[in-house]
Amino acid sequence: MAQKIKDPICEMEIDAAKAIKLTQGGITYYFCSEGCRQKFLKKPSVGKSEAPGNKSIYTCPMHPEIEQDKPGDCPKCGMNLERKAAPIGEEDNKEARILSRKFWIGLILAFPVFLLALGEMIPVFNLKAFIPSNFSRWMQFIFATPIVLWAGNIFFIRAWRSVLNKSLNMFTLIAMGVGAAYGFSSIAVLFPDIFPQSLKTHGEIGLYFEAAAVITVLVLMGQLLEAKARSRTGQAIKALLGLAAK
Structure with a gap:
């Protein structure tokens, strides 16, 4: 789809790909x-405040044909869109801060979920001898809920967009796996009597909160490392541009 922009002189909407371009001051x-270009050169202050060129363009590193005038996610692969021109790194820093907060809070909450679910495999952390089974199941549900529904909400948002755009991607798979594990386990805790005895082990349905929590935290860690890498790259480019200007 062609990007429509406005001529700063006559204010006509034109196709960016076919327009006559002029670069001044970056x-x-x-x-x-x-x-119109000549009029602008004679009086460059005319229309400058409303120039379309002042708007940042965001694109997907994997699908460069995707462009929009605000930050967001790629409708094809779900990756964060990156700004095409300087200044670089501002949005990446903001994204990294958000992901960092989600990751660390998710990691802290995932630790007790993991211990409650699998601690018996590590004798030092075996809590089942001290904590009643029903209490443990409810605690796993309480700790896993903010991990999946708050820290991991970005994965469900991107997965839903991928379905709407008919372009399934990595986040579709993540949301399906995490959602299935968390959803099934939540039903098992909230409505245990709806399951037949044949599906129960020692009178209980197995839970998968630790799988949902750990997968969410690991994917958040990957997204955080990617955001930090982009931010460092942006800062390096800005430093090089600063040296070139000198």
């Missing part, structure tokens, strides 16, 4: 004709 301006 900003690209688009014109419908050579006449």
